[in-house]
Amino acid sequence: MIKVRFAPSPTGYLHIGGARTALFNWMYARAQAGKFVLRIEDTDRQRSRQEFVDEILESMRWLGLVWDELYYQSARFDIYRQQAQKLLDEGKAYKDGEAVILKIPVQEIKIDDLIRGEIAFDTATIKDQVLMKSDGSPTYSFACVVDDAAMAITHVIRGEDHISNTPKQIMIYQALGLKAPKFAHLPLIMGDDGRLSKRTGAVAVTDYKKEGFLPEAIVNYLMLLGWSPGGNQEKIDLASAVKKFSIKKVNKAAAVFSMDKLKWLNGQYIKEMPAGRLTDLIIPFLKEKGYVSADFDRERLEKIVELFKVRMSTLTDFLEWADFVFVDQLTVGDEIRQQHLSRDRSKEFRILSERVSRLDTFDTASLEKTFRDLVAELGIQASELVHPVRVALTGKAIGPGLFDTMAILGKEKTVQRLREAFL
């Protein structure tokens, strides 16, 4: 049975690149009916923090990348010490102070990378490798090799930045008399200008969550970076992707992260989501913003969500589009005011407010009829009144259909805002 692992270091949040590595490992494990191990590489006592461990686990769960086994390297120091002692006893390593260092014999090393094919190295250019540091903790490569062997990892799928670590680690496998696993080095994800960084936008998975991205969209987007399900398919769920996944079909070239495309995909997932579920996801954002309290009209909220669904690309877009429903005091930008409310429409607004206030059923159809009858009477184009009214009600020049907007705003606020528009 195949077994893979994702081995993050809890010295920071789960990075979007790390999430992609985890995803490909996870997909490979699922596609091969194998196991997915999560190993926390917390050997650096100074920089590792529990808060980051928690965050990594939470992000993994949020993305749906559940693990079969979980290990902490900090709990395995005895094993690393034993293995280092063994190499010392066998004369394959030597001490320098308290540190244990592996002798690197000169030889040609070849790795058969599942994605890149054969890669050759000459160890003459590799210096002796530290296995155990002076403080008694193992180095990354040593702990990594000891654990991958101990945990029976069959395939090491990791970022391309580890290619040059591979020959060093193979030397450790050799010294320990262990069989090396198969390797697959994934292409890196980059930003617009080189390495993926804050410049490109969010880097931590939690940032994407805060910005209103859906885990299924992120996972979908990430798998498209370096792999394609074929058949011109872009939107694909994890389960279907697993069925088509092949590590050999993974690209070799680094990919540039596109926030535009992620947003588009996220919007696609939002548009196909039932308003009820979408509302569930938006509520935490509304609460945080203070737009709804404990008791709110759930049914009405769903209607509002439904109205904005089609134009949202992230959950937080709702906050910006629909803010006028939740706030008492509207703020209208000078430019918009100048453009749409500079001409005095107080007479029209007054009549409109009087008529809609008399409406028994304050719904889209009644509002539209009332409005259209009025503009016909006044002998003006509907659009002459539509735009000023929208601005007066929402503070925005753009938005959903005006009559839907009035209906969800409710009679009280609609009437009030019409009356106060030209005061």
Next chain:
RNA sequence: GACCCCAUCGUCUAGCCUGGUUAGGACACAAGCUUUUCAAGCUUGCAGCACGGGUUCAAAUCCCGUUGGGGUCGCCA
């Protein structure tokens, strides 16, 4: 600098392995339709095999080189 990896529209990619395609799709961009605005949706358009040599009847596809980009050279992981 040394070693290693990579190279199809602006971006993500299909095609490459097993040479013969009008080089396909998506995002973005532009135009049109729709329309009370903005979106969404639909239609159309723009745009690519880095360059130079080979091999071959035939090269995006195979080989070599150049250029360009990336990674690694820690008692970080």
